[in-house]
Amino acid sequence: MSISWQHDPVIHRLTQVLPPPEPYPYQDTYLFLLDSVISQQLSTKVADVIYKRFLKLFPEGYPLPELLQEMPVEYLREVGLSTAKANYVKNIASFHREHSLYFEHLHSMPDEEILALLTQIKGVGPWTVQMVLMFPLNRPDVFPIDDLVIRQQISRWYSLTENGKELRRQMTAIAENWRPHRTLACKYLWKAKNLPATSI
Structure with missing residues (x-):
């Protein structure tokens, strides 16, 4: 076009x-949201190291929400997350189990509804949701x-x-x-x- x-x-x-x-190559909005929160206020290099360590905590390198929700904060702290971020990713996992944060659920919703939904999660602000909209959801008109x-x-x-x-x-x-x-x-x-x- x-x-x-x-x-x-x-x-x-x-x-x-x-x-x-x-174009952004992945549509896993749940995983992108976790990555975005983990990466906040960190350099790209440091964020990448911590995120990879985080994934290695889980079987097959995928943080299934039920496993992440139950994981002790101490384990998350050991791979480099702050206490606040450890709680934020657990909040995302809990919210995901209740509302579904997968692409298939979100892609049919208007931008404003997605913003209102995801900012209910403690630790997820408007900027983070805008990144979800712009990249995995590929919404065309986000500022x-x-x-x-x-x-x-x-x-x-x-x-x-x-x-x-x-x-x-x-x-x-x-x-x-x-x-x-x-x-x-x-x-x-x-x-x-x-x-x-x-x-x-």
Whole structure:
């Protein structure tokens, strides 16, 4: 599908100098949610190590919700999770057993319903749910306004100097031009993180 970005010169130019974002290869929304919570506020390298250790706690490397729910926090702490994160992943497992967090259950729900459902889980905030929507669920029109890189990239490429509420207002206005493809625009901005300014 060809998308015209002529109404936004920045995104249009990024699509000319960057390869298209690869589609996310997995649809396991439950596992993605666990990974996202474990990875919060960690470098990619450290998060990857802890996540792999976490998976090794379970038969065949898969954290079945009933096993995770029953696992002592001490075991989760031993592989590098904080006490808070250990409780958060157990919360996800408990919620999954009651409501089903699998792709097959979530994919038919509107974005707003998924956001309302998943933010009931202690430890899961709007940003985490937006990542679930953008990647395994592949929803086309999500705008994670509180994502640090997105905020930095919009400020950089659109020459914004505002802060706080005014920055949010400006970002929201810019993102309106990307509808109904805000997800794709954000993926290009993420890819442009290390792109020299002279490239566009």
